[in-house]
Amino acid sequence: MRKNTSGPRFRALLEAANISTTDFAKFWGTEAQNVHNWYTRGVPAYRMEEVSRLLSVNSDWLKTGEGVKDIPRLHAPASNGDTFDAQAIRGVYTVVNPSDIDLSFFKEAPIANGGGKTEVILDPDQSIRLPRAHLDQLDIKHANAICAHMIGNSMAERIEDGSIVAIDRGLTQVVDGEIYAVEHEGMLRIKYLHRMPGNGLRMRSHNSAEYPDEVFRPAQIEEQRIHILGWVFWWSTLGKRRPVVPFL
Known part of the structure; x- marks a missing residue:
């Protein structure tokens, strides 16, 4: 199973879109600390597809860094x-x-x-x-x-x-x-x-x-x-x- 290394890519995507941790957490309906934890632990597997869709990137790329970045x-x-x-x-x-x-x-x-x-x-x-x-x-x-x-x-x-x-x-x-x-x-x-x-x-x-x-x-x-x-x-x-x- 490929390791989930999405944390740094997730953080970079938010920074590129000028979205703060607090704003993303509010939109997602969770605590800012939970989103902050994703920077180091990675986006949870059960939320990978939805986060990828929201940020307009390929979920495999977000998870592992492999493959194409943009959604086909x-x-x-x-x-x-x-x-x-x-x-x-x-x-x-x-x-x-x-x-x-x-x-x-x-x-x-x-x-x-x-x-x-x-x-x-x-x-x-x-x-x-x-x-x-x-x-x-x-x-x-x-x-x-x-x-x-x-x-x-x-x-x-x-x-x-x-x-x-x-x-x-x-x-x-x-x-x-x-x-x-x-x-x-x-x-x-x-x-x-x-x-x-x-x-x-x-x-x-x-x-x-x-x-x-x-x-x-x-x-x-x-x-x-x-x-x-x-x-x-x-x-x-x-x-x-x-x-x-x-x-x-």
């Missing part, structure tokens, strides 16, 4: 003559036709030899199409849109178990009461989020009778690897049962 891009002309950029990282999309966007699926999956631990990864066997106009209306960059399945009944009756949710990875700043996809120690969770004093975070389920609120202090957010994947802007709702046809 694909330039695919659509049938109407438009040209779209597709970043070769999380959130890759393809243009199906001028009015549809094909979004990638992500899923929670076991880590090999991880002792039952999971992680959120790309599912290459699934995708879903959404109207391009829907994303444009919400000012969502097409490359930032991904999909996942709702697992469990914590958001019932609003988002049923098994429903598909669409996520805007470009909006990770918490707006109180909005629904977000969260990676929590490798678990994919869909929750209402609320800010708490001192950079804390409250997770709230729609099915609050079975799932009480969860409150996390900044240190717990870091320790438990709570990472906001993005804002949930669309979901499908599956029927609970197939109706019985009478008189057959």
Whole structure:
């Protein structure tokens, strides 16, 4: 396994962009000391992709210093003559036709030899199409849109178990009461989020009778690897049962 030596490169990128440790920590929703620790320890593996995307560099280069620095891009002309950029990282999309966007699926999956631990990864066997106009209306960059399945009944009756949710990875700043996809120690969770004093975070389920609120202090957010994947802007709702046809 290649060693994570991203610390100096991460620091140099912030300095080149004139971003202070405090400003980056505030934007990220964590303590400045945590970001400062990354200068020596390196960017945590579970945040490498998101930090790389935010700083517009290749995640392999940030981690090891090897390979190309800039993010590879694909330039695919659509049938109407438009040209779209597709970043070769999380959130890759393809243009199906001028009015549809094909979004990638992500899923929670076991880590090999991880002792039952999971992680959120790309599912290459699934995708879903959404109207391009829907994303444009919400000012969502097409490359930032991904999909996942709702697992469990914590958001019932609003988002049923098994429903598909669409996520805007470009909006990770918490707006109180909005629904977000969260990676929590490798678990994919869909929750209402609320800010708490001192950079804390409250997770709230729609099915609050079975799932009480969860409150996390900044240190717990870091320790438990709570990472906001993005804002949930669309979901499908599956029927609970197939109706019985009478008189057959």
